[in-house]
Amino acid sequence: MTARVTVHRDYTISRIDDRIYSGFLEHLGRAIYSGIYEPGHPTADAQGFRGDVAELVRALQMPFIRYPGGNFVSSYNWEDGIGPRESRPTRLDLAWHTSESNAVGIHEFMDWCELVGTKPMLALNLGSRGLDEARNFVEYVNGPTGAYWGDLRKKNGRAEPWNCQLWCLGNEMDGPWQIGQKTAVEYGRVAGEVAKALRAFDKKLELVVCGSSKPDMPTYPEWERITLEHTYDTVDYLSLHMYSQNKAKNTAEYLALSSKLDTYIATIQSVINVVKANKRSKREVAICFDEWNVWYHSHEQDRSILEGMQGWPHAPRLLEDIYNFEDVLQVGLTLNTFIRRADVVKIACIAQIVNVIAPIMTEPGGPAWRQTTYWPFLLTSLYGRGTALQLAVDSPSYETEMAGEVPYLDVAGVLDQGEKVVTFFAVNRHPSKTLSVDLSLQGFGTTARVIDHQVIAHPDLHVVNSVERPNEVVPRPGQGAVVEDGIARVDLPPHSWQMLRVS
Ligand code: AHR
Numbered sequence: 001m002t003a004r005v006t007v008h009r010d011y012t013i014s015r016i017d018d019r020i021y022s023g024f025l026e027h028l029g030r031a032i033y034s035g036i037y038e039p040g041h042p043t044a045d046a047q048g049f050r051g052d053v054a055e056l057v058r059a060l061q062m063p064f065i066r067y068p069g070g071n072f073v074s075s076y077n078w079e080d081g082i083g084p085r086e087s088r089p090t091r092l093d094l095a096w097h098t099s100e101s102n103a104v105g106i107h108e109f110m111d112w113c114e115l116v117g118t119k120p121m122l123a124l125n126l127g128s129r130g131l132d133e134a135r136n137f138v139e140y141v142n143g144p145t146g147a148y149w150g151d152l153r154k155k156n157g158r159a160e161p162w163n164c165q166l167w168c169l170g171n172e173m174d175g176p177w178q179i180g181q182k183t184a185v186e187y188g189r190v191a192g193e194v195a196k197a198l199r200a201f202d203k204k205l206e207l208v209v210c211g212s213s214k215p216d217m218p219t220y221p222e223w224e225r226i227t228l229e230h231t232y233d234t235v236d237y238l239s240l241h242m243y244s245q246n247k248a249k250n251t252a253e254y255l256a257l258s259s260k261l262d263t264y265i266a267t268i269q270s271v272i273n274v275v276k277a278n279k280r281s282k283r284e285v286a287i288c289f290d291e292w293n294v295w296y297h298s299h300e301q302d303r304s305i306l307e308g309m310q311g312w313p314h315a316p317r318l319l320e321d322i323y324n325f326e327d328v329l330q331v332g333l334t335l336n337t338f339i340r341r342a343d344v345v346k347i348a349c350i351a352q353i354v355n356v357i358a359p360i361m362t363e364p365g366g367p368a369w370r371q372t373t374y375w376p377f378l379l380t381s382l383y384g385r386g387t388a389l390q391l392a393v394d395s396p397s398y399e400t401e402m403a404g405e406v407p408y409l410d411v412a413g414v415l416d417q418g419e420k421v422v423t424f425f426a427v428n429r430h431p432s433k434t435l436s437v438d439l440s441l442q443g444f445g446t447t448a449r450v451i452d453h454q455v456i457a458h459p460d461l462h463v464v465n466s467v468e469r470p471n472e473v474v475p476r477p478g479q480g481a482v483v484e485d486g487i488a489r490v491d492l493p494p495h496s497w498q499m500l501r502v503s
Pocket of ligand 1 (some may be wrong): 025069070071072171172213351352501
């Protein structure tokens with residue numbers, strides 16, 4: 001089976017915003033406690049941050065990490081997490097029915113960001129709280145000393161403002177599960193007023209308004225239209241979320257979900273354009289896909305944990321999806337979609353990063369290890385930066401219920417920032433056939449050669465990495481890829497993910 005791709009170095013889509021390789025960390029399950037933070041762990045530093053986890057996160061080079069939620073944020077009091085630890089209250093978290101010790105708060109999170117080489121993207125509670133708490137939090141984080149909140153921050157050990165630029169105006173406010181759910185009009189009004197107040201404090205802040213929690217919501221996409229009617233002139237990004245699942249154990253349909261994601265992005269881009277036109281605005285609002293991943297493996301386990309729960313446990317094992325090789329393909333397809341839509345998706349956060357639907361897992365007191373999905377994220381984050389190339393793809397396809405015709409070959413192309421290397425990320429969706437792909441490289445000169453070729457493949461779609469077998473699914477050097485007469489030739493084994501770099 002063959003496929004052909006034509007690429008020209010001048011035929012580009014857009015510069016890729018590095019922020020599409022961002023992450024998300026919520027006070028949920030073991031993400032914080034025994035995830036990033038475990039005083040007494042053999043690798044813990046003086047503040048209690050696990051060194052093994054920090055190292056694995058740092059390697060992913062995430063430009064931003066969204067915090068502290070998620071559903072958690074909608075009943076969170078940020079003031080509980082400041083001041084001496086011994087005076088911080090333990091609170092009941094209504095989103096996940098657990099106890100929150102508040103041992104980690106904003107100061108600790110900011111220190112951890114420095115440790116792992118990332119920047120904060122902070123979410124405000126617009127569920128149980130509102131404008132006043134939001135503006136106070138922003139002033140606590142970014143305000144000068146000499147006024148109340150800046151002075152309090154200084155008293156708590158940090159004189160310099162952190163200068164956090166990216167702020168989320170609530171989380172999934174359309175969801176019935178959300179504490180303080182709102183109608184689009186209610187939310188649009190509140191978000192608009194909060195945005196106005198934050199801009200009065202600092203007009204350069206970048207603000208993210210909530211879109212739909214998923215494209216299956218009954219209010220989608222009217223939610224986006226109404227919300228933007230109220231906020232278009234004061235926000236920079238519209239947030240979208242989507243989680244992929246394969247409950248039906250139908251791999252062909254599962255691997256077609258990126259078409260649904262594509263349609264989701266295109267639809268919301270149209271809504272943004274309609275509101276922009278209605279308002280006769282010159283302002284650009286882009287998409288911030290601040291929660292995406294595979295999430296379904298742990299659903300049953302979570303149901304039984306929550307049903308059997310006695311009281312309000314601290315840091316139970318919630319949302320601990322164990323990812324398999326099939327999910328490597330899904331993560332690769334999602335990242336390829338973001339690269340191809342680099343014109344409109346400017347921020348994306350894999351949800352989440354440690355223990356909770358995460359590429360990194362830990363054992364309390366024990367090791368940290370990489371899930372299968374760590375690998376496509378790592379390689380795409382490292383080498384998928386630069387300019388997205390417009391590819392002409394001619395591939396055989398198959399019929400799906402969800403998305404009609406879907407090509408077996410999914411491919412994204414990136415010209416690096418130095419404009420010397422072109423990197424292709426490809427998935428072969430075919431279950432049993434190798435795809436022989438010819439990539440015609442136009443405008444790259446006659447001396448191009450393959451400089452790197454990595455393959456993630458496995459005969460068993462359901463194989464997983466684990467503490468005992470952490471390297472079951474890892475990238476391995478590919479073989480046989482060549483460039484001849486300006487054509488790169490590569491074979492993609494059935495159900496495989498590949499990265500091919502040519503210079
Ligand atoms: O990431 C897990 C949860 O998924 C988040 O708390 C919420 O925003 C979404 O529904």
